[in-house]
Every structure is written in C-alpha cells, then in structure tokens.
Amino acid sequence: MTEFAEWPTIELPPPGSQPEYCHPPYVSSVLRSPRQPLILLPKALLQCEGPVFGHSIVTASDSDLTGQHADKPVGEPIIVHGRVLDEDGRPVRGALVEVWQANAAGRYRHRADQSGMPLDPNFSGAGRVLTDASGRYEFRTIKPGPYPWKNHYNAWRPAHIHFSLFGAGILSRLVTQMYFPGDPLQPLDPIFNSIADKDARNRLISQFDINRSEPDRALAYAFDIVLRGSHETPTERAER
C-alpha cells in the first residue's frame, strides 16, 4: 500500500476476512488480478455517497422469483430472509438488494451457460428488494442446484445465490454469494475458500430456519449481511 501521512486514510477490513485478488486455485483470478500495489486514499476522498434507489425500482413480483411466470418453477420452494447491518450492528434501511441464481437443475438463464442442464420456462432467476426500516429483506425462490464448471477436473460449484448490495456510500458496496448449510461441495470450492478466515467464510453460509418456514409451502433460510461503514442517518448523527 502507498500511504500518505498527511490525511487519515480508511481502515481496511481485517486480514483474511476478504479474498485476495489473486487466488490461484480459482484459475480465472490469475490473469484478472492487479499486480501493482493498490493505492490507499485519504478518507475524505471516499465520502462518495451512494446512488439512492426509490421504491419504484422494485415491484412486488421482484421479490418472488417463484411468481414471475405462468406456472411455478420446478424445485424446492424456499424463503430467504435476513438483515442488512452496518459495522456498528445498525440496520441499513432502504438498501437495494439484487439477487440472481441458477434454477433447480443448476442452469442459469444466460447464453454463456453451456452446462447442458435444462432451462425452466417458469424461472428467470433474478430478484430485487429494498430493506425495510429494520434493515430486513425477504424473497421467495427455489433452491438453486449445484452445477459443473471448468475450473479444474470434476469441478462443481456448491449451491449459491448471488447477492449485490448498496449501502450509504461507495465503501459499503458489496457483491457476495450466499451458500446453504451442509453442502458437501463447499470444502472443495475455490471461490468459497478464497476467504482465508474460517469464521468469515462460514458467515456466507445461510442458516436453516424452521420458525420462518411455512407449513406445506416453503422452507426458510436466514442470511444476515454486514456492510462496511456506519449507516446512521444525518438525524441520528445529530442526536448523538
């Protein structure tokens, strides 16, 4: 890191809690990761506020991936819910959460998915939701299937849902993946294991939630997400 003594710089995440850019077991990272040191900027240069997304950016059907077509998709219906929090444990309100995933057979609705697994005419695999006043989100979907990929011999991605989140500013931006408990592919997956710290890695695994499951309808998984920074509103800041 290049440091500049004159101004306070940002605090970087604890070692091991984020992946290294170059993680050779994930072959695609080798030629796509910078080799030059990243430059550390003064905090004052990273106060860039995030885009604000109004409620019209999401509709009710955006949070129900099982209800976007004429029929129900094939697969195990699930509810995924959780809270989006900041580093102080405060809820991040009105955060845009975008999700995308493979169908129950492990196939993405994308022309580059050459896995040969079947498409489901009743499943697009994309959703969006804004967090409520307590930082909570919830969406309905089907459990995605694991799928083969070309990283190494007999490589399979563990079942996962892609998450993209916006917080208050540019440092809060996060793209991650949510995994499922008890998946035997996790220890073999170079993307999951790119996070060196075991606890940090395991926080990407959702928890089965029988209390939130709905009889005869859907099982539930809970997944909380922590964004960088502090997300107090200007009013809250003034009140402190």
Next chain:
Amino acid sequence: MRAIPSGSQTVGPFFRIGLEHLCGGSDPEPSGAVMVKVRGKVFDGNGAPVPDAVLEIWHADSSGRYDSARPDDRRRSPCFTRAATDEDGEFGFSIRRPGSVPCEMEVRQAPHLSVLVFARGLLRHLMTRMYFPDETANETDTALQLVPEERRSTLIARGSGSEPGSLEWNVVLQGEEETVFFAW
C-alpha cells in the same frame, strides 16, 4: 464490538441476469446539461479482452454534489450507471459531466468518475477513477498526486478522434499498462 463486514465473492459470468436492469444510460438528458460519452475496453494480464466484466460509474452531478436528493418515485439515480462489456471486451456509457466535488480537509478533487470493476475472476471488485483530459484541476487533484507520476495517465481518458466530445478510456486489470486501482 464492531462487526466484521461480510466477505466479497465474484459476480461470476452470469451477472447480467441480476445486474443488467441498471445498465445503460444513467439519467434522462436534462436540457443544457453537458453529456459525455465514454467508450473503452477491459483487458486481462495477457492483453486479451474481458467479455464478462461490468463497470459501475459513481459520480457527482454537474454542481459537484452526490445523489443526496431523495424523490421516492425516481427509478434511476442521476449519478450512477452500469456498463457491461460485450464479447469484444468493449463497454460504453453516457453520463452528465460531473462538476468539481467541494474540498474537505484540504483535499482537492478534480471532476472525475469513481469506477468499480466487477468481473468473473475478480473475487473482490476493484475501485478506480476516470479523469477528464482537458482539466487543469487534475494537476492539483489529491488522488492523482498520490499516484506515481508514470502511472497517472492510466486514470485520464483520451479524447476520441472519431467523435467530438466523446472519450476513450481502457481498464487494464494486469500487466504493463495496468490501471491504477485504489485500496478499499
């Protein structure tokens, strides 16, 4: 006790499914606003184009303010857009030219775009900046001053010969002309 931020993971090759709804055109062109078109390519460490990257462009408005107004019915932010690369690694976007962000704590900021780079192969997104070629304020910009002089040009767009008013700017993930990226 402070909570540790959740770990980042790659967007993978199929991000268009979830992210494309915010690609293309950040805002309706207001009358009188100066629009800037930027085109470029993303390259990997072998100089090969990267066909599965998506850039996020975060910027101030023409008066140097970020997106602080909050009309609830607005679908798109005027200070944000996304641009995904095509099969040749090319991206393009059109935005309202940002003004200078007011100084804070003596740091100086020339008009610029903050750019986040996501791609298959990137386990954590990269953060960089694009500056404008015809800005004298670049000479006193704090972020540019922190970059070794010989690498500064990777952050400054070039005027495009083919189209007046449009700019070219490439993102090189690795190698000799590697773009400067900032720690986050």
